[in-house]
Amino acid sequence: MFEIDIITLIMAVAGMIAFAIPFYLNSQKVKKEKAQKSNKLTEFLKNHDLNLSEQEEWRNRYFVGIDTQKNKLIYISNLNEINPILIDLYKVNHVKIHEVSRVIGTKGSSRKIIDTLSLQLVNYDGKVIGDLEFYDGEIFSDLVGEPITIKKWEATLQSIVKNHHKINRIAI
Structure with a gap:
């Protein structure tokens, strides 16, 4: 020993x-x-008397949540400053993904670089009432699941908007 x-x-x-x-x-x-x-x-x-039924936070920066009972969406682009955007989903006609990208390289070996990804909420007049940033290439050098996250939220919000349209048609 x-x-x-x-x-x-x-x-x-x-x-x-x-x-x-x-x-x-x-x-x-x-x-x-x-x-x-x-x-x-x-x-x-x-x-604001909200109870989020679904929420998501990513990159320790972004936050999105939805109160399905009151049809309100809350979005925060910077969790360090917490300046929430509150959107009434009754005013939304449709939801679409907005991507800003560029292609670099030659014809045979080119690749697409995504600069920004955002989710646009469009009202019944065709105006964008919410442009929710999900990724900014100026802040982050690479994508880490943002395309999947934005598609999930587009589908979720689009289904809520479609349900509003069905309810409005039935009410009329």
Whole structure:
């Protein structure tokens, strides 16, 4: 067997603790920031008497949620600033994906670069009343599931809008 010197053991434990402290402090900071964001969002929802039945957050920046009972959509483009956009879905005629992209390279070896992805909510007059950014190439260098997320929300919102049209036709 080998002997371990008590001073070496103390130094090893102190080194491990010193190594772990920055990770612990960063973890606490992230938890605190997340709690503050959550509290601000909860306060906004409470002030507007909203109960989200479906919601999604991605890239630690974007947030979208829907209250299907009141047909309200809430969108936040920057969770650090929390300036929510609230849209009444009764005013929406249709929903479409708006993509800004460019093609680079030669004819044989070209590739498409997506600069922005947004979901546009169009009213009955044909005007865009909501342009909800899902991806910005100026902020992020690559896509991480945004095409799937935007298609999911387009389908969800489109089905709600179609249900409104059916209800309105029945009522007339």
